[in-house]
Amino acid sequence: MADPVLAAMVHAMGATESRHYAAVKPVIQAYRASWVKLAPYRDGAVNSQRVTVSDPAAMTAQIKAKAAELGADMVGVCRLQPHMIDLGSEVPHEFVIACCVAEDYEKVTQGADAVEEEAMRSYAKCTEIATYLAAHIRAMGFPARAHHNGASEVQAIPIFYQVGFGELGRHGSLINEKYGASFRPGFVTTDLPLVEDQPHEFGVQDFCMNCNVCQRNCPGDAIPQNHVMTLGIKRWLIDLEKCYPYSRLRDEYCHLCVDVCPYIVKSHPETYRAFMKERKQVGYKTPKTY
Amino acid sequence: MEKLYVNAIRPDGEVSTVGLFYSRAEAEKIVAMLRDIPEQAECRYEIVEAARHLLSDRQAESILRMRTDL
Numbered sequence: 001m002a003d004p005v006l007a008a009m010v011h012a013m014g015a016t017e018s019r020h021y022a023a024v025k026p027v028i029q030a031y032r033a034s035w036v037k038l039a040p041y042r043d044g045a046v047n048s049q050r051v052t053v054s055d056p057a058a059m060t061a062q063i064k065a066k067a068a069e070l071g072a073d074m075v076g077v078c079r080l081q082p083h084m085i086d087l088g089s090e091v092p093h094e095f096v097i098a099c100c101v102a103e104d105y106e107k108v109t110q111g112a113d114a115v116e117e118e119a120m121r122s123y124a125k126c127t128e129i130a131t132y133l134a135a136h137i138r139a140m141g142f143p144a145r146a147h148h149n150g151a152s153e154v155q156a157i158p159i160f161y162q163v164g165f166g167e168l169g170r171h172g173s174l175i176n177e178k179y180g181a182s183f184r185p186g187f188v189t190t191d192l193p194l195v196e197d198q199p200h201e202f203g204v205q206d207f208c209m210n211c212n213v214c215q216r217n218c219p220g221d222a223i224p225q226n227h228v229m230t231l232g233i234k235r236w237l238i239d240l241e242k243c244y245p246y247s248r249l250r251d252e253y254c255h256l257c258v259d260v261c262p263y264i265v266k267s268h269p270e271t272y273r274a275f276m277k278e279r280k281q282v283g284y285k286t287p288k289t290y
Numbered sequence: 291m292e293k294l295y296v297n298a299i300r301p302d303g304e305v306s307t308v309g310l311f312y313s314r315a316e317a318e319k320i321v322a323m324l325r326d327i328p329e330q331a332e333c334r335y336e337i338v339e340a341a342r343h344l345l346s347d348r349q350a351e352s353i354l355r356m357r358t359d360l
Contacts, residue, residue, distance in 0.1 A: 004312065004316060005291070005312045008312070009291075082329055087323045087324070088323055228307035229306060230306050230308070235307065237295075237307070237310040239293070240312070241291045
């Protein structure tokens with residue numbers, strides 16, 4: 001078990017595996033198997049016949065179109081910086097391409113199992129997109145490596161911020177103007193000459209200071225009131241010891257902090273309001289305004 | 291579980307929190323890794339204990355009720 005916090009908690013319970021992972025349903029097993037199966041193909045031989053890239057902007061547009069054709073809902077590019085790479089890992093590439101697949105928010109009305117299946121479907125799709133996109137770039141004669149649930153050396157949030165997908169929210173996930181926090185990532189690092197996107201700030205960090213909906217709805221009380229600062233950005237550090245009893249140590253998936261985030265209301269107003277009404281009826285502290 | 295923040299302090303005094311860690315060994319390992327990064331060489335690091343969070347009776351009751359709702 002790679003996560004030391006989860007390993008310690010599982011050990012303290014006298015178990016050898018997370019209850020959630022042990023009780024996993026066949027469809028979820030199949031999605032997980034799909035990214036394990038694709039992991040060996042994330043990197044590979046590079047075509048010795050390199051295409052000439054005289055216009056990086058045109059190449060960037062071409063790559064984004066390819067990712068969209070493969071099924072990405074959002075694609076962005078930035079220069080790969082040291083804080084985007086896992087500590088102790090090395091990624092010898094200049095750029096990173098971020099791809100996202102949005103989750104179907106309507107699944108929230110169908111319960112925790114449906115939400116989990118949708119999250120895993122999105123992760124599996126991202127794995128597929130990143131793997132094929134990396135292979136496509138290598139075929140053009142440039143090194144490229146896919147990073148996804150099956151294997152990765154990059155950090156999602158700083159990359160998402162830098163490519164302009166959104167801002168870090170109180171619940172610890174990045175919030176996008178259109179999809180809220182309800183999307184999943186896949187990445188390709190490469191030396192293919194590309195043009196960078198820019199961060200896009202639309203007031204999330206200020207909004208989260210006063211919203212508190214995710215904090216009030218968190219069953220484990222794992223989302224803190226106070227933030228810390230990291231490189232000038234507000235971060236609310238989730239307490240994993242409180243989160244894991246709900247998200248890892250019981251049978252059902254927990255995705256509530258993402259599902260209640262009001263930023264999804266623009267794209268799914270009726271579903272969001274109905275869901276929040278339901279949340280309030282079961283006694284969660286949902287503000288009247290939602 | 292022990293809870294510790296690792297903070298990076300720049301020469302100008304700006305404090306940037308690296309993260310929340312759950313054992314001193316883990317926090318010290320992160321600090322050692324950060325010190326190996328040339329771009330981070332000018333920072334000094336501190337490991338500080340995060341305040342232990344105690345649930346109020348109301349919160350505890352609410353959580354117990356949610357266990358059956360979810």
